[in-house]
Amino acid sequence: MADITAASIHAAxxxxxxxxxxHEARNALILSAPALILLLLFIVLxxxxxxFLSFTDFELGYSGFKFVGMDNYTELLTDRTFRQSLWNTxxxxxxxAPVSIFMALGFAMLIEAEGIGRSFFRTAYFLPVASLxxxxxxxxxxxxHPTIGPVNQFLALLGLPGPNWxxxxxxxxxxxxxxxxxxxxGFNLVLxxxxxxxxxxxxxxxxxxxxxxxxxxxxxxxxxxxxxxxTLFVTTISIINAVKVxxxxxxxxxxxxxxxxEVLLFTIxxxxxxxxxxxxxxxxxxxxxxxxxxxxxxxxxVQDKQVHYA
Amino acid sequence: xxxxxxxxxxxxxPVKRRSAANSFTTGRIIRLAILIIGAIFFLAPYIFMLSTxxxxxxxxxxxxxxxIPQHFAYIENFAKAFTRVSMGGLLLNGVIVCGLIxxxxxxxxxxxxxxxxxxxxGAARLMMALIMLGLLVPIHATALPLYxxxxxxxxxxxxxxxxxxxxxxxxxxxxxxxxxxxxxxxLIHAARLDGMSEIGVIVRVIVPNAWPAVTAFAIFSVxxxxxxxxxxxxxxxxxxxxxxxxxxxxxxxxxxxDDYGALMAATFIITLPLVAAFLLAQKRFVEGITMTGLKG
Amino acid sequence: MSALSLRNIEKSFGANQILKGISLDAAPGEFIALVGPxxxxxxxxLRILAGLESADAGEIVVGDTVITDxxxxxxxxxxxxxxxxxxxxxxxxxxxxxxLAMRRLSTLQRLPLVGPLMPGQRKAVSEIxxxxxxxxxxxxxxxxxxRKPGQMSGGQRQRVALARAMVRRPAVFLMDEPLSNLDANxxxxxxxxxxxxxxxxxxxxxxxxxxQAEALSMADRxxxxxxxxxxxxxxxxxxxxxxxxxxxxxxxxxxRINILNxxxxxxxxxxxxxxICELKDKNITSGSPVTIGFRPEFVKVIAGDEAxxxxxxxxxxxxxxxxSEIIAYCRLxxxxxxxxxxxxxxxxxxxxxxTPVRLDVAADHLFVFGADGRRLAADPIxxxxxxxxxxx
Numbered sequence: 001m002a003d004i005t006a007a008s009i010h011a012a013x014x015x016x017x018x019x020x021x022x023h024e025a026r027n028a029l030i031l032s033a034p035a036l037i038l039l040l041l042f043i044v045l046x047x048x049x050x051x052f053l054s055f056t057d058f059e060l061g062y063s064g065f066k067f068v069g070m071d072n073y074t075e076l077l078t079d080r081t082f083r084q085s086l087w088n089t090x091x092x093x094x095x096x097a098p099v100s101i102f103m104a105l106g107f108a109m110l111i112e113a114e115g116i117g118r119s120f121f122r123t124a125y126f127l128p129v130a131s132l133x134x135x136x137x138x139x140x141x142x143x144x145h146p147t148i149g150p151v152n153q154f155l156a157l158l159g160l161p162g163p164n165w166x167x168x169x170x171x172x173x174x175x176x177x178x179x180x181x182x183x184x185x186g187f188n189l190v191l192x193x194x195x196x197x198x199x200x201x202x203x204x205x206x207x208x209x210x211x212x213x214x215x216x217x218x219x220x221x222x223x224x225x226x227x228x229x230x231t232l233f234v235t236t237i238s239i240i241n242a243v244k245v246x247x248x249x250x251x252x253x254x255x256x257x258x259x260x261x262e263v264l265l266f267t268i269x270x271x272x273x274x275x276x277x278x279x280x281x282x283x284x285x286x287x288x289x290x291x292x293x294x295x296x297x298x299x300x301x302v303q304d305k306q307v308h309y310a
Numbered sequence: 311x312x313x314x315x316x317x318x319x320x321x322x323x324p325v326k327r328r329s330a331a332n333s334f335t336t337g338r339i340i341r342l343a344i345l346i347i348g349a350i351f352f353l354a355p356y357i358f359m360l361s362t363x364x365x366x367x368x369x370x371x372x373x374x375x376x377x378i379p380q381h382f383a384y385i386e387n388f389a390k391a392f393t394r395v396s397m398g399g400l401l402l403n404g405v406i407v408c409g410l411i412x413x414x415x416x417x418x419x420x421x422x423x424x425x426x427x428x429x430x431x432g433a434a435r436l437m438m439a440l441i442m443l444g445l446l447v448p449i450h451a452t453a454l455p456l457y458x459x460x461x462x463x464x465x466x467x468x469x470x471x472x473x474x475x476x477x478x479x480x481x482x483x484x485x486x487x488x489x490x491x492x493x494x495x496x497l498i499h500a501a502r503l504d505g506m507s508e509i510g511v512i513v514r515v516i517v518p519n520a521w522p523a524v525t526a527f528a529i530f531s532v533x534x535x536x537x538x539x540x541x542x543x544x545x546x547x548x549x550x551x552x553x554x555x556x557x558x559x560x561x562x563x564x565x566x567x568d569d570y571g572a573l574m575a576a577t578f579i580i581t582l583p584l585v586a587a588f589l590l591a592q593k594r595f596v597e598g599i600t601m602t603g604l605k606g
Numbered sequence: 607m608s609a610l611s612l613r614n615i616e617k618s619f620g621a622n623q624i625l626k627g628i629s630l631d632a633a634p635g636e637f638i639a640l641v642g643p644x645x646x647x648x649x650x651x652l653r654i655l656a657g658l659e660s661a662d663a664g665e666i667v668v669g670d671t672v673i674t675d676x677x678x679x680x681x682x683x684x685x686x687x688x689x690x691x692x693x694x695x696x697x698x699x700x701x702x703x704x705x706l707a708m709r710r711l712s713t714l715q716r717l718p719l720v721g722p723l724m725p726g727q728r729k730a731v732s733e734i735x736x737x738x739x740x741x742x743x744x745x746x747x748x749x750x751x752x753r754k755p756g757q758m759s760g761g762q763r764q765r766v767a768l769a770r771a772m773v774r775r776p777a778v779f780l781m782d783e784p785l786s787n788l789d790a791n792x793x794x795x796x797x798x799x800x801x802x803x804x805x806x807x808x809x810x811x812x813x814x815x816x817x818q819a820e821a822l823s824m825a826d827r828x829x830x831x832x833x834x835x836x837x838x839x840x841x842x843x844x845x846x847x848x849x850x851x852x853x854x855x856x857x858x859x860x861x862r863i864n865i866l867n868x869x870x871x872x873x874x875x876x877x878x879x880x881x882i883c884e885l886k887d888k889n890i891t892s893g894s895p896v897t898i899g900f901r902p903e904f905v906k907v908i909a910g911d912e913a914x915x916x917x918x919x920x921x922x923x924x925x926x927x928x929x930s931e932i933i934a935y936c937r938l939x940x941x942x943x944x945x946x947x948x949x950x951x952x953x954x955x956x957x958x959x960x961t962p963v964r965l966d967v968a969a970d971h972l973f974v975f976g977a978d979g980r981r982l983a984a985d986p987i988x989x990x991x992x993x994x995x996x997x998x
Binding site for chain 1: 375443
């Protein structure tokens with residue numbers, strides 16, 4: 001008798017718990033439904049769509065399309081514009097990402113070590129991040145103007161010949177890189193500053209007592225490893241942002257002169273929204289997405305291996 | 311990095327280093343010199359923008375290195391900037407678009423993040439997978455199909471087309487999720503015992519406690535969408551719906567030539583709101599960027 | 607010869623003088639505890655010893671070397687930090703190896719990739735590895751050597767931190783509250799271990815703590831610091847039985863010493879309850895204010911209030927039963943102050959709240975402190991007609 005009562009109480013408890021759980025699950029589903037629907041509508045479906053379109057010859061303005069299999073991708077391989085674009089994006093990234101990371105780290109350590117003007121320097125370096133890039137690119141265009149631009153005027157004062165910064169195929173990518181570095185250092189710097197202040201002071205004391213005499217020793221023993229997670233994040237975001245360069249190219253060069261500043265997103269934009277070759281542009285987009293996936297994957301791997309201390 | 315690190319006071323540095331704090335050693339002078347040269351590099355565009363916006367055409371062509379205009383042409387240049395393109399309209403569009411995007415993102419993301427952080431349900435794992443995927447996918451990747459769809463629905467050149475793709479921010483969900491997980495469960499249990507519904511819990515308990523995350527996200531979102539050129543460029547051809555960056559492109563196209571005075575004036579007007587907001591609320595900006603950066 | 611000596615160390619942060627001329631000598635192998643409330647300057651003194659802060663004035667000598675202006679790296683002092691300050695990205699063995707690598711290898715030899723190519727590097731590295739393993743074996747942490755600090759418990763981290771400090775056989779050991787992050791059980795256990803390790807190392811140890819029990823139980827001598835001054839430096843027993851300053855008396859001992867205000871009577875007599883003392887310094891005029899102190903265990907509590915008995919009348923306010931002892935809080939009728947008494951269960955078993963009592967204090971356990979807090983030398987006078995004097 002007693003056993004039976006206990007068993008039935010158990011059953012009742014289990015039942016009530018499962019109703020509570022069902023109730024909770026239903027609430028959770030209702031609360032996340034808008035996000036789920038929008039996620040499917042604006043991210044999952046379009047991504048599927050872009051992959052799908054990359055196998056078609058769809059062009060805006062023409063009704064109907066047919067499957068062309070891998071044609072768009074094989075065209076990519078032989079497309080000189082695409083190869084140029086991929087190369088330019090790589091060069092731009094290879095300049096902007098490391099320079100903006102190390103400049104930011106260097107300035108962050110100098111600011112951290114310096115007593116006066118901390119907030120002034122931080123503000124000055126961060127200002128470009130809060131500024132409209134299209135607008136500031138216009139200012140840079142003026143600064144880089146071959147004849148009336150202050151940069152070349154200044155070089156002329158020193159007796160140096162100024163290049164046609166944004167106007168010649170040889171220098172345009174470097175000029176854009178300068179703007180890219182100028183724009184992104186502040187963001188990295190703020191993250192490094194936060195990372196630096198989070199390093200326990202006792203570690204530096206321990207390093208000194210342990211015999212780390214020079215600033216370089218302390219940097220190697222404490223600062224650099226302790227900044228590991230920040231550096232990894234800053235590196236990933238810097239590379240991804242550099243790969244996504246578009247605003248300055250669209251505003252200042254339109255990919256020119258002679259495609260020497262053609263970058264990935266600009267090519268996609270041109271093909272898809274100017275020439276309206278949606279199918280081909282989709283294939284380009286898939287390549288772009290694949291690059292992002294690979295970069296993120298590498299980040300996760302490094303994160304798991306290298307910078308997890310816990 | 312948790313948010314508590316950000317909110318708690320920065321640990322006090324040892325007041326005294328080996329060299330007295332106020333003495334100028336060689337090392338310190340070099341350090342300051344580097345910092346000042348750096349600051350000049352970062353501030354130079356702003357200085358020249360302000361200077362050139364006040365110069366007449368001829369002066370720009372003759373003496374671009376002198377910072378103070380000989381004849382103040384601010385009024386002419388700003389007048390040009392205001393008349394060629396409707397600056398007020400551009401800024402208003404910027405505010406409307408960023409405002410709508412932010413409201414939708416927050417209203418959609420917070421309940422979802424709450425459900426994922428504090429309630430258990432079957433779809434949570436799927437949601438998490440979708441969010442990790444979504445973090446990877448920028449608007450540039452989804453633009454083509456969205457453009458085709460918006461074209462078919464005839465909603466190009468409208469606020470709808472500018473706002474709709476950004477109503478969902480996976481990054482927002484991710485950020486709030488991290489933040490909500492850190493809130494104690496007892497807080498929510500207590501609220502439920504007090505008789506609150508799940509919506510009540512979110513509005514009266516979660517959001518007030520998640521305020522730092524909300525401001526951080528707001529700053530991140532507004533900076534991102536105020537500056538975005540790619541998507542507006544694609545869906546808007548009608549100046550009436552142009553956002554600030556797009557409007558500046560139109561203005562440049564309309565000017566065509568080298569009227570840098572007017573161009574700098576327009577640049578100044580369009581850059582000012584966000585820069586002013588940054589200068590006024592610097593601490594929040596930096597905290598916001600740090601928090602969103604380190605969570606992301 | 608002293609193994610470590612500090613002479614007149616002064617330190618100010620801005621207008622705030624943290625250390626007001628501290629001097630201290632430690633014999634070879636001596637364990638000195640610096641104890642005091644937070645903000646008393648004990649940690650600053652330790653950091654000055656380590657070279658992490660510089661003193662404004664004064665001199666530090668280790669053996670026969672003046673190290674006052676040396677960098678921490680050159681001082682040959684080792685320190686265990688409150689948070690242990692282990693490098694989180696290095697394993698236990700790498701952590702322990704750091705001080706050796708920093709001293710035995712050149713900057714080039716320490717570099718990755720390039721380092722192993724340098725002459726002599728391989729041999730030095732294997733010696734370091736051997737020393738690290740020896741140290742780990744001595745501290746019984748061999749099994750932890752491949753773990754990172756994040757994968758260790760607090761107690762294990764503390765041992766690794768000790769190993770890192772000891773491995774290079776420093777001339778002086780510094781410890782900054784190394785036990786404060788351990789839970790209570792482990793802490794008591796670790797006290798014994800640290801003392802044992804100290805004994806084996808045989809070098810002077812300066813140990814900072816805010817826990818007086820830790821200081822009394824571990825140290826050969828205890829330095830009590832309050833407000834930037836070292837008020838007393840003596841063996842634990844002396845600190846407890848013979849405090850030089852009212853603040854020392856108050857800081858040491860649990861429950862806290864009873865402190866009451868009083869004044870000098872004619873003939874340099876100071877009296878309380880059954881105790882009478884005569885000040886040695888006859889220049890102190892009668893009527894001068896003094897502070898008297900007596901430890902709770904020297905208060906005798908007699909239940910009942912029959913007239914004519916010695917001692918002060920009072921009433922029990924509260925009784926705390928602690929197992930082996932009983933703490934009685936008694937309010938004195940005459941002066942309205944509360945006196946704490948520590949009694950054996952046999953003595954205090956019958957006391958309860960509001961029991962009328964008489965209190966007696968032994969004269970040879972009565973401390974008298976002057977207006978500046980310094981102890982005044984006094985001779986106990988054998989009990990005579992005490993009740994009258996106390997009221998007089």
